Amino acid sequence: MSGSRDPLRALEELLEVIARLRGPEGCPWDRAQTHRTLVPYLIEEAYEAAEAVADGTAEEMQDELGDVLLQVLLHAQLEAEAGRFGIGEVADALRRKLVRRHPHVFGEKQASTPDAVRVQWEEIKGEEGRFRRERRGPTLVRAAKFVEVREAEGRPIPVGTRLRLPEDVADPEKLVAEILVEAAALARRLGCDPELSLQRFLAREEADG
Structure with a gap:
């Protein structure tokens, strides 16, 4: 794949397809969708795209990124139909x-x-000064961002305080997964919900800056 396809023309043609799907003679399923009904698909496609980026082929990544783009365009099309904004305004704001x-x-x-x-x-x-909506994303994603920001600020989260640092890690992903599962087991033994515990911790830390 050389990437020689004219991106502007390709997007124009894609926008025409989206508008037709949502049009009077379009697809009954697409015409019935709302922002709310599309949200689960947006989340699902984002996760699938992340997996493709992490360990998929170029073809898989292209396909999954297209599915994410579809969700973006559908939401923008809904707003365009309501007369509030379209994909042009989304791109310009970005x-x-x-x-x-x-x-x-x-x-x-x-x-x-x-x-x-x-x-x-x-x-x-x-x-x-924009309105900051309460963050409701996956807590592990939030935690990873929190750690990244703290490191960038020169205030890294210490490692080894509650975890035993291994001398040699042959499979880092397996090690991290085992630690997370053990943390979930510990939370259950202590009568805590691991998701809520992490949410509350991050909320406190983010509020304190």
Whole structure:
């Protein structure tokens, strides 16, 4: 796959298909969908795309990324039909956000390392004054981001405080999975829900900054 297909033309043709599916003579299933009914598919496709990116083939990744794009376009089409915004406004808002949050590329600020960029990104995000909805994403994803931000800020989460650090790790993924399963077993023995425990911990830590 050479990537020689004109992206703008390809997207135009895809948008025409989406509009037709949602049109008066379109697909009954697509016409019946709402933002709420589409949410489970958005989550499902995002997970499947993540799996394809992690260990899938190029063809699998292309297919799964297309499924995520479909969800984005369907939500934008619903809003376009309601007269509020379309995919053009979504793309334009994203472009403005990327320029605003990369002043080291599009402005005069300096950020020469990934950690410096991450800290700057979070600072700009905090200064934007946008409504911050309570984060409801997967708690392990939130925890991984929390750890990443703390490392970028020079305040890494210590490892080895409650876990025994192995000297040699032949299979890191297996080790992490075993630790997580053991943590879930410990939570059950202590009468705690591991999901709620992690949610509450992250909420406290994020509130404290």
